[in-house]
Amino acid sequence: MIPMSLKKIANITNGLLFGKNIIINNISINTKEIIPNTLFIALKGKQFDAHFFIKEAIKKGCSAIITNRKIISCISYIIVEDTTIALGQIAACLRNIINPKILAITGSCGKTSVKEMTASILKKKHNIIYTINNQNNHIGVPITLLKLKKTDKYAVVELGTNNPGEIDYISKITQPNIALINNIYYSHLEGFKSLLGISKEKSEILSYLKNKGTVIINLDSHHLSQWTKKIKNKKIFYFSIKKKKKVIFLLLTLKFMQIKHVLLCIHHLVQ
Template structure:
């Protein structure tokens, strides 16, 4: 892609020589010689202040929103964020990679990791790194697609109406998935139905839609999938409810990817039989929790939609060891078992974590606040405390103003802290050496600090 190609796309003004765009950087701390520097503006930063630094570090050209006195070629555009998006779209359009787009309220990062593990067995696979799933991260990911990538797995997130529609126009996926919908962004939407409608936009440009039959919003998804090829997935229960759901939605039984004969081992990991049509294979997951079966089904269905067989799927799923901060058992001398689930949190993912923890010996839940819940934030934290108590969690320790409501609802065995330092001081004295401790909270709460503390804390130091 040439700088002039982007100029035409965004109706900009090219000053100086045309250059080939090998890579675009928005951060002078990581820019490499030959990159094109794109200056973004935000509420608290202005990339234009770092253009001279980009020049000094060997930038080949710059993309800016006003003409600057520089010897470098520069593309002047109305809005640099729009230019970044269109640069990503241009690179994606020039690629032959099979692109899969994933969104959902919880678990999408794990689904992405599982799918990457599966697809990597069949060819070079690119996947979104970390939480690069917004209007900046998605274009940056799309710009990383090259001719070696047989598959590209792109995660899309949203914090407000219209974001998924914008992102999917850039991604242009062949296969798309909404893995589930729950009240994860109440602040931006107000209701689960509104969230489902927003998430369903992921299907609009896709050739193939993958649908979770276990989600109560499938009717909304199906409205976006008229005249498209559909694959669906479900766990199989005794009532065979998946058959009724598929029939009601007019989805062929031959398009179903199913998990049956589920068995949970002592570490909380599941094995099951994965079926599609006449094929069936055993699968054993190394990541714990029943929700991991749902994530595995979602990844499997996406892989099948790209044409892979179940043997490839099973191998990839069995080889998936998890995502950092997502239900990862980490070493600690202070407790019997320490589970790091601090990547993020919403009501659905909290319940999934509690379900797993309840199956472990001496379960202790350590939580921070859940964010972006809007008017439901107090009610959802109360529900969290009640759910943990009803599931048999023995003790609940919480930090943050909203989590006070969770502790109050939990009752006996619950303890609240105003700060993490206060929580750490308590944990140093707490009698939890024999406990299974799970730590979780929304990203902004930085509950990974508690994980690090418990890893550093030695049993002998406790008094």
């Protein structure tokens, strides 16, 4: 990430800074990954609370902390209302400062394969970041974006979801230049109840597409009618197995990306 002062981070997160306004070069949510000039964010979830590891983080050498409560500390810290939201706010700010071209990939299946193929092509000639493993949720996506450096031209970000509202949240942080919906299929029905619910959730990626953005859609997906308003006036590329006569085959020559080989592979992934 690019260096940031604690004062700037406090402004980004609507937080309250206690202690010195030092410069931070790294952000971590894991005490095992702390290096010099690291800001440790103590996340709190339903089944965990990293505030219990603040002493360990200080012992490991972190330079500052983001917390949701006052703490007794010999180092600077920022109090915010929600540390998870703060993580997303910092990531979104960094995304806008560096302003890389971002391809965001979602869908019921095949996301990781498409992400890996796309990244393997782009990194041959450019500095890029991309989602590692399955870090595609409300924590993993911000962590991915925090890796951005000034030299990075592109980011390939996988967006996953288990419950309604997650794609909306991480898409708002990501603000893609290209949005790919790989497919809509039977997965995570416990959270969405139906294919219609899944389609509505995945379509939220389109709500935060950058101006002059591009949409790539699988015509074989269920409930495409749910996306009509969101893709209006957008540049759209389609692919399909069943509707070959209606497909604009993916010979993309986008100025900032050449991903045609990856997208053609989707034909096999969705079978």
